[in-house]
Amino acid sequence: MQDDALDFRLLNDFQRNFPLCPAPFGELAARLGVAEVAVLRMLETLRREGKISRVGAVFAPKRIGxxxxxxxxxxxxxxxxxxxxxxxxxxxxxxxxxxxxxxxxxxxxxxxxxxxxxxxxxxxxxxxxxxxxxxxxxxxxxxxxxxxxxxxxxxxxQPRPFSPPTPLGELERRLVMALQEGLPLFIRPFQVLASRIGCDESEVLERIGRWIDEGVIKRFGVVVRHxxxxxxxxxxxxxxxxxxxxxxxxxxxxxxxxxxxxxxxxxxxxxxxxxxxxxxxxxxxxxxxxxxxxxxxxxxxxxxxxxxxxxxxxxxxxxxxxx
Structure with a gap:
């Protein structure tokens, strides 16, 4: 896949429904038919050029703050x-x-x-x-x-009725802080987050998935700069x-x-x-x-x-x- 086609697919197709798995960039690479390193390199280029601000969570307003x-x-x-x-x-x-x-x-x-x-x-x-x-x-x-x-x-x-802010435990608060910066562009990004906040990779993935199901996270994926x-x-x-x-x-x-x-x-x-x-x-x-x-x-x-x-x-x- 040519670079111009790869960057468009990453920007257009993965603004939501980003794979929540231990090696998400490898999963993206498999879907796109390219090497994992090509995905990571292209995302870093897009971030450096200012076309994306991050890869990660967009939180719903007033649900955690x-x-x-x-x-x-x-x-x-x-x-x-x-x-x-x-x-x-x-x-x-x-x-x-x-x-x-x-x-x-x-x-x-x-x-x-x-x-x-x-x-x-x-x-x-x-x-x-x-x-x-x-x-x-x-x-x-x-x-x-x-x-x-x-x-x-x-x-x-789908319109959602207003829900009061979700109370956060200390681990969840640390996860929110880590997610504010976006996913690190490494092979096992959720493992990196887990090491930063002091828990297991599976706990990070489970909590993010639950927040998506609850509507606390509106979408998880590539955040573009329009x-x-x-x-x-x-x-x-x-x-x-x-x-x-x-x-x-x-x-x-x-x-x-x-x-x-x-x-x-x-x-x-x-x-x-x-x-x-x-x-x-x-x-x-x-x-x-x-x-x-x-x-x-x-x-x-x-x-x-x-x-x-x-x-x-x-x-x-x-x-x-x-x-």
Missing amino acids: ASTLAAMAVPHEALGSVAEAVNRFPEVNHNYEREHRYNLWFVVTAGSEGRLQAALGAIEQSAGYPILKLPLIQEYHIDLGFPLDGQAEKYQP HELGFTANAMLVQDIPDDRVSELGATLAREPGVTLCYQRPRVHPDWPYNLFCMIHGQVRHEVEKKIVELRDRLNLTEYLHDTLFSLTRFKQTGARYA
């Missing part, structure tokens, strides 16, 4: 310095400029609600601007795993949907090809009247705009107040830090 989407309205001339101040906090894992009066958008994650609120207070004090806090109410689709070949996604998200793969026209569509329809329409939007995130967050009057958010990732802006118009028209959403916030600058993108 606390998190919120947050925004600030920052004067344009101060945006760079404020973004830099926000980025200094390890609790911040995504930070983007978007087209809106609220122009700085970031995600804050912590090990507990108390630590989250403390981090938000410290960020607000450091940045010098008030934070619009938009915690998750209901998720319909939060994954960011989607095909890179333009084909319709075979995976159909901007580096050409998905640079990324829009956040926000809408003001009547409370008695938001779950129905959220679930409908979540099933639409091209919608990569969909969730309900609170309105914050008078500044923020929107309660249904979805992300649409694309390669060309006018195609994303066309998709949004088509979606709103076909699903009879045109009567509802909406706004579209395209991403302009990516200031930070890392995995969530729970510990």
Whole structure:
């Protein structure tokens, strides 16, 4: 298999359903018909080039800690310095400029609600601007795993009712910390993790599998960086949907090809009247705009107040830090 075909297969086919076995890269190699060393070498190249951030777990929001989407309205001339101040906090894992009066958008994650609120207070004090806090109410689709070949996604998200955070024992807490960095690119990566946290390889595999079954881990596999793969026209569509329809329409939007995130967050009057958010990732802006118009028209959403916030600058993108 040529390198360009191998990197595409790794990026496209293994964003989820990654083999949970002692030698997962060997299993990938067998499926792809190449040597194990070729898989490891290609994954390291993709990581070095910034096309993937890691291979590993994507945890469901608020299942093992606390998190919120947050925004600030920052004067344009101060945006760079404020973004830099926000980025200094390890609790911040995504930070983007978007087209809106609220122009700085970031995600804050912590090990507990108390630590989250403390981090938000410290960020607000450091940045010098008030934070619009938009915690998750209901998720319909939060994954960011989607095909890179333009084909319709075979995976159909299923809405999950909110579940309280899962209490973690000391061993589990250490495993979460280890997984934050992604799998080590070695022949027996789970054995390496097990040695780091002080348990058996079988315990690591069993716990990860159980977390996937319980929905604590949303997916386990290659975590791609979409901007580096050409998905640079990324829009956040926000809408003001009547409370008695938001779950129905959220679930409908979540099933639409091209919608990569969909969730309900609170309105914050008078500044923020929107309660249904979805992300649409694309390669060309006018195609994303066309998709949004088509979606709103076909699903009879045109009567509802909406706004579209395209991403302009990516200031930070890392995995969530729970510990």
